[in-house]
Amino acid sequence: MGSTRRNFLFTGGAMALLAGCGGGGGYSSADAPLDPMLLPQPNPGWDAWVAAFRGRAQSQGISGGTFDAAFRSAGFLPGVIERDRSQTEFTRTLEDYLAITASEQKVSQGRAELRRNMGVLREIEARYGVPPHVVCAVWGMESSYGTRRGNIPVISACSTLAYEGRRGAFFEAQTLAALRILQRGDTSPSQLTGSWAGAMGHTQFIPTTYQSYAVDFRGDGRRDIWSDDPTDGLASTANYLSRSGWRRGEPWGLEVVLPAGGASMAGGTRSGAGWTSAGVRPASGGSIPSGSGKLLLPEGAAGPAFLVYRNFNVILRYNNAQKYGLGVGHLSDRLLGAGPLRGGFPPDRYGLTIDDRRELQRRLTGAGFDAGTPDGVLGSKTEAAIQGYQARNGLPVTGEPSQALLARLRRG
Numbered sequence: 001m002g003s004t005r006r007n008f009l010f011t012g013g014a015m016a017l018l019a020g021c022g023g024g025g026g027y028s029s030a031d032a033p034l035d036p037m038l039l040p041q042p043n044p045g046w047d048a049w050v051a052a053f054r055g056r057a058q059s060q061g062i063s064g065g066t067f068d069a070a071f072r073s074a075g076f077l078p079g080v081i082e083r084d085r086s087q088t089e090f091t092r093t094l095e096d097y098l099a100i101t102a103s104e105q106k107v108s109q110g111r112a113e114l115r116r117n118m119g120v121l122r123e124i125e126a127r128y129g130v131p132p133h134v135v136c137a138v139w140g141m142e143s144s145y146g147t148r149r150g151n152i153p154v155i156s157a158c159s160t161l162a163y164e165g166r167r168g169a170f171f172e173a174q175t176l177a178a179l180r181i182l183q184r185g186d187t188s189p190s191q192l193t194g195s196w197a198g199a200m201g202h203t204q205f206i207p208t209t210y211q212s213y214a215v216d217f218r219g220d221g222r223r224d225i226w227s228d229d230p231t232d233g234l235a236s237t238a239n240y241l242s243r244s245g246w247r248r249g250e251p252w253g254l255e256v257v258l259p260a261g262g263a264s265m266a267g268g269t270r271s272g273a274g275w276t277s278a279g280v281r282p283a284s285g286g287s288i289p290s291g292s293g294k295l296l297l298p299e300g301a302a303g304p305a306f307l308v309y310r311n312f313n314v315i316l317r318y319n320n321a322q323k324y325g326l327g328v329g330h331l332s333d334r335l336l337g338a339g340p341l342r343g344g345f346p347p348d349r350y351g352l353t354i355d356d357r358r359e360l361q362r363r364l365t366g367a368g369f370d371a372g373t374p375d376g377v378l379g380s381k382t383e384a385a386i387q388g389y390q391a392r393n394g395l396p397v398t399g400e401p402s403q404a405l406l407a408r409l410r411r412g
Helices: 044-059 064-071 078-085 094-101 104-116 118-128 132-143 154-164 168-184 207-213 231-243 272-277 310-318 322-335 354-366 380-392 403-411
Strands: 253-257 269-271 292-296 305-308
Touching: 044 064, 044 154, 044 168, 064 154, 064 168, 078 154, 094 322, 104 118, 104 132, 104 322, 118 132, 118 231, 132 231, 132 310, 132 322, 154 168, 168 207, 207 231, 231 310, 253 292, 253 322, 269 272, 272 292, 305 322, 310 322, 354 380, 354 403, 380 403
Parallel strands: none
Antiparallel strands: 253 305, 269 292, 292 305
16 A cells, blocks of 8 residues: 555455454365466576575565575466556446445355454454444455455565566565565465465455554464454454544445535535535435535436545545445445445446346346356356357347347347
8 A cells, every 4th residue: 555455456356355253163265276377487587586686685684594485486477477467447337346346245245254253343443443344344345255365375476576577666575575474474485375466365465565554463473364364354454444544433434315406516525514504415314424525426427426534535545446445335334234325327338227237147148148147247258148149149249238139138
């Protein structure tokens, strides 16, 4: 941080997440088997980089023993380079983003984890001032409540990216921080795993952020964010938010309803009384919180409206993307029992609402073309299903949805 995951990471990240934490029961990561391209491959250039890096690491206090143990089973991972070079700008609408990050399945799972871990989350709140539902929402966004922590060796991933050089200095710093984690004894080389770019554990800290903010909440001598027990990961996240300026007892924000013509106030900042006098009201009822709130209209006048407060900006310290901050805030509200957003979203560029898109996916699957989970988020699987349907029915094969396609599916 800037961001724990350096905004170039989006783990489905949101997506791509525990024994002894508030009530027993073990958990295990459901990460998929590694792509063969994420297994070590011979690379003389990487070998030479490691040999040169050894001296630099030792000059920074890393012992020869720590270095050699860390790199004994490490290697060059070509799949990491491929992923780093093929990143594209994340362009999903807020509606699609929230359909993924605050899906009914993720809300249901998160409420169960919130109940399961409430004891330790209350302890964490007492120490750091960040409420359980907010910490739990970050956990859900980052690793689907610990189920997607990443299983790529961090030393291999970060050293590969440091050697490759596009962001060499940044990833050399991450590799050095990872070595310090091992030298301190927080975990072992075999357990030091994470995403393809080195984000680790239940809430996806990069190594330098770990060095600065990870905590040993139970005092057992290790800051363990990797194991099935999420305690240290959750506490580390609360510590990060607290030290970033989280204000105890204040909201992140809320959805609001605007008066006629209220969209012209977008981007403005007023007190709670000022917004109330301007005719703004909470979408779920009640009163506007006191304090200085900023009006956001992320999808324009046709989409939902939000007032956000200082704690929203603190969430952005974790990942400086407006959608991410709204995702954490909305998911945290849902975990407390709130319903979906009250404000609607405009139809997409194909003239389809999210309910239309869900129906399209269901009908495609019913017609024998697997469109995946009917969540209304159109990805490659839905595109392939549309193409298959179009090909079978003698239509131009575009892979694009439309009102006409939906109408045809309705007719059977």
